[in-house]
Structures are given as C-alpha cells and as structure tokens.
Amino acid sequence: MPTDSEVACFEAGIKFGTLYHQFTGTPVDRESAPGLERAIEEAIENQPHCVEASVAIREDRLQEAIDPTIGYTELQGPLMDVEIRVDYEGVTVHTEMELEDGYPRMRVESVE
Amino acid sequence: MPTDSEVACFEAGIKFGTLYHQFTGTPVDRESAPGLERAIEEAIENQPHCVEASVAIREDRLQEAIDPTIGYTELQGPLMDVEIRVDYEGVTVHTEMELEDGYPRMRVESVE
Amino acid sequence: MPTDSEVACFEAGIKFGTLYHQFTGTPVDRESAPGLERAIEEAIENQPHCVEASVAIREDRLQEAIDPTIGYTELQGPLMDVEIRVDYEGVTVHTEMELEDGYPRMRVESVE
Amino acid sequence: MPTDSEVACFEAGIKFGTLYHQFTGTPVDRESAPGLERAIEEAIENQPHCVEASVAIREDRLQEAIDPTIGYTELQGPLMDVEIRVDYEGVTVHTEMELEDGYPRMRVESVE
Numbered sequence: 001m002p003t004d005s006e007v008a009c010f011e012a013g014i015k016f017g018t019l020y021h022q023f024t025g026t027p028v029d030r031e032s033a034p035g036l037e038r039a040i041e042e043a044i045e046n047q048p049h050c051v052e053a054s055v056a057i058r059e060d061r062l063q064e065a066i067d068p069t070i071g072y073t074e075l076q077g078p079l080m081d082v083e084i085r086v087d088y089e090g091v092t093v094h095t096e097m098e099l100e101d102g103y104p105r106m107r108v109e110s111v112e
Numbered sequence: 113m114p115t116d117s118e119v120a121c122f123e124a125g126i127k128f129g130t131l132y133h134q135f136t137g138t139p140v141d142r143e144s145a146p147g148l149e150r151a152i153e154e155a156i157e158n159q160p161h162c163v164e165a166s167v168a169i170r171e172d173r174l175q176e177a178i179d180p181t182i183g184y185t186e187l188q189g190p191l192m193d194v195e196i197r198v199d200y201e202g203v204t205v206h207t208e209m210e211l212e213d214g215y216p217r218m219r220v221e222s223v224e
Numbered sequence: 225m226p227t228d229s230e231v232a233c234f235e236a237g238i239k240f241g242t243l244y245h246q247f248t249g250t251p252v253d254r255e256s257a258p259g260l261e262r263a264i265e266e267a268i269e270n271q272p273h274c275v276e277a278s279v280a281i282r283e284d285r286l287q288e289a290i291d292p293t294i295g296y297t298e299l300q301g302p303l304m305d306v307e308i309r310v311d312y313e314g315v316t317v318h319t320e321m322e323l324e325d326g327y328p329r330m331r332v333e334s335v336e
Numbered sequence: 337m338p339t340d341s342e343v344a345c346f347e348a349g350i351k352f353g354t355l356y357h358q359f360t361g362t363p364v365d366r367e368s369a370p371g372l373e374r375a376i377e378e379a380i381e382n383q384p385h386c387v388e389a390s391v392a393i394r395e396d397r398l399q400e401a402i403d404p405t406i407g408y409t410e411l412q413g414p415l416m417d418v419e420i421r422v423d424y425e426g427v428t429v430h431t432e433m434e435l436e437d438g439y440p441r442m443r444v445e446s447v448e
Binding site for chain 3: 011
Binding site for chain 2: 018022025026027028029031032035036038039040042043044045046071072
C-alpha cells in the first residue's frame with residue numbers, strides 16, 4: 001500500500017501531465033497569454049486535491065518564440081513556469097516546472 | 113486551384129478542428145467556464161484569417177454533465193455552442209457548431 | 225527533499241496525466257483501436273523512467289459508445305484500462321486506471 | 337448556402353485541425369514513429385468524408401529534434417508531412433501540410 005505522501009506525489013504528477021498535454025499547442029500571443037494562464041490554473045485547480053496552480057507564460061520567452069510575420073506561436077512547455085500545490089490526507093506537496101538546460105523540468109520541491 | 117471561397121472554408125474548418133481537439137478534455141466547472149470560453153476564443157482568434165470566435169459553454173448542459181460528488185467535468189463538444197467567422201481575400205465565411213440529435217454538428221452557415 | 229519513492233510516484237502520475245490528456249478525444253473505432261493502444265503505449269514508454277505502459281481499449285465499452293449511424297467515437301477515459309510501471313532509482317511503482325462507479329480512477333497499486 | 341465544394345473544403349480543414357491539435361505533443365522517437373503515423377492516419381480516416389490520410393514523420397527532422405541525452409521529442413507540426421483526401425457529395429478535395437519557410441503550411445491542392 002502506498003503512503004499518503006506517495007499518493008500525494010502521484011496526484012501532483014497527474015496535474016503536471018494534464019497541464020502539459022492538455023494545453024501545449026494552444027495558439028497564444030502577448031494579448032491572450034494572461035487569460036490563458038488563468039484558464040489553465042482554474043482548469044487544473046478543478047482536479048481532485050489540487051489547492052493551487054500558478055502558471056506564468058514568460059513574456060520574454062513568448063516574445064522570442066513569436067515570429068513577427070506570424071504574430072503568434074503555439075504554447076510549449078519551455079515558455080511556462082508552473083507551480084502546483086496538492087493536499088492529500090494532510091500531506092502538502094509543492095511541485096514546480098522550470099526551464100533547466102533548455103528543457104522544462106518537473107520536480108517535487110517539498111513534501112510536508 | 114481552389115477558389116478564395118474554398119480556401120476560406122478550408123481555413124474555417126481548421127479552426128473548428130483546432131478548437132475541438134485542443135480544448136475538449138479540459139477540467140471545467142461553473143466557475144471556470146466563463147474564463148475558459150474567453151481563453152478558447154482568444155486562442156482561435158490568433159489563428160490566420162479568423163476574425164471572430166464565439167464560444168458558449170452551455171450552463172444547463174454543463175450542470176447536467178457535472179456529477180455533484182466530483183464537482184467538475186471534462187469539456188466535451190456537446191457542451192459548447194460555437195460560432196467562427198473567417199475572412200479570406202474578401203470572402204467572409206460564417207460557421208457554427210451546435211448540438212443536433214445529441215451530436216455537435218459543425219456547419220458552414222454562409223459564404224459571402 | 226522528497227524520497228525516491230515519492231519521486232517515483234510523481235513520475236508515474238505525470239505519465240497518467242499525459243496519457244489521458246494527450247489521447248482522449250482521438251477518433252476511434254474497432255478497427256483502429258488496437259493500433260491506437262500500441263501507439264499510446266509506445267508514446268508513454270518514451271517518457272523518462274517509464275518501463276511499461278499497457279493500454280486496453282475495452283471492446284465492449286467501445287462498442288457501446290459507438291453510435292452505429294456515426295461509426296466511431298472519441299476515445300474517453302472510461303473506455304480504457306491502463307497499467308503503468310515506473311522505475312526510479314531502484315524503486316518500482318505499479319499504477320493503474322480502472323473504471324470505478326462509472327469514473328476512470330487512477331491509483332497507485334504498489335511501491336517496491 | 338455553401339456549395340458542395342466549399343463544404344468539402346471545410347471538412348478537409350476540420351481534419352487538419354484535428355490531426356494537428358490532437359497529436360502534437362505526443363512523445364515520439366524513431367522506434368515509435370511508424371506506429372504513431374499509422375495511428376494518426378486511422379484516427380483521421382474515422383472522421384466523416386475522409387477517404388485517405390497519409391502521415392510521414394520525417395526521419396531526418398525527427399532525428400534533428402531529438403536531444404541524444406533525452407532520447408525522444410514531442411511531435412510537432414514541422415516534423416510531419418501530411419496528405420488528406422476528402423470526398424463530399426462527389427467532390428474530391430486534396431489537401432496537404434508541408435514545411436514552408438520553417439512553418440507547417442496547410443493547403444488545398446485541388447478540388448475536383
């Protein structure tokens with residue numbers, strides 16, 4: 001049987017996989033980025049045991065990803081910084097996704 | 113060679129396929145539905161030649177789809193009414209998706 | 225700092241979120257189901273630390289979900305039974321998704 | 337009222353939007369690419385009026401997209417060449433997606 005901490009980490013992982021594979025590919029530009037961030041956060045916070053999701057589409061990276069002749073790009077993992085907090089049976093898990101050597105790295109920060 | 117009207121209809125179809133397959137599956141409840149509607153509209157309006165996208169997640173159908181013990185559902189095609197307008201080389205195409213016999217039907221309304 | 229077991233469970237959760245939100249919505253019928261099962265398994269097994277993914281689109285539920293006048297349906301979570309095994313730093317995590325009271329329930333089976 | 341040719345082009349567009357936004361983001365490597373190509377083709381051919389979908393994940397571009405330390409990449413539009421044929425009320429539409437100036441360009445080839 002898994003411990004509550006292990007289940008909490010499993011649940012946090014589900015949220016990251018959901019966030020990444022549901023929303024990458026979405027057409028996005030600077031105007032639509034803030035509304036998309038909120039929509040992603042609220043979608044993930046609907047999932048069980050998720051008490052907070054924080055998504056930042058980094059303006060500098062977004063700007064760089066947008067070809068001026070096209071005017072928008074597709075949301076990709078490396079454009080986002082994400083923090084997700086899950087509470088399960090009294091265990092709180094902090095997780096985040098950040099760029100590391102050019103790749104979006106998902107990581108468990110703490111289990112309390 | 114396709115006519116401008118045919119290309120305009122092709123472009124409109126791309127938007128519908130994008131909208132449907134990018135966003136269905138998103139966890140949604142009554143509170144998050146309005147923000148998600150806007151985020152979908154803005155995403156699709158980023159695409160070439162799309163001048164307007166209007167998305168309504170129907171509150172009655174959403175309510176019915178949500179199991180009270182779960183508290184949210186996944187966005188599905190039948191929950192949405194959608195209108196998309198595409199302008200291409202002076203041709204305006206109105207398209208929509210509505211429920212018909214239980215299925216979301218995508219349709220070209222007019223080509224002007 | 226999370227333990228290896230906790231990270232292993234986090235990694236397993238990522239795979240489930242990925243599988244669910246990448247592939248639900250895919251048009252599927254009885255002929256295309258076996259190839260889709262394999263493609264999903266191979267996609268998930270590409271992800272870090274995933275040593276085995278097993279996907280069964282249940283023929284009975286698929287058949288029931290297909291409207292004969294349409295001839296296909298969209299892949300949804302309740303149509304699938306899934307098992308995923310993750311190895312991380314010597315810890316093996318078995319996880320699965322099965323139908324429970326009509327909902328696809330993702331669960332950690334064992335951590336060894 | 338749209339003509340049959342216009343509806344045929346609309347239907348072809350839907351298939352492209354579906355293919356792109358359903359499957360981009362899928363973890364893929366050289367071994368899993370052929371099975372994924374077939375699964376995508378069969379999924380799209382399930383959709384109404386689609387008589388043929390042909391997907392080639394280009395090995396040279398895939399190889400270049402894969403970081404050797406990671407061993408796989410996510411499927412993206414620029415990695416694929418796609419041809420889709422739609423028949424609607426006696427009208428045949430050939431459409432394709434190819435790389436053009438670094439971007440995947442979707443195009444109506446012919447309407448007959």
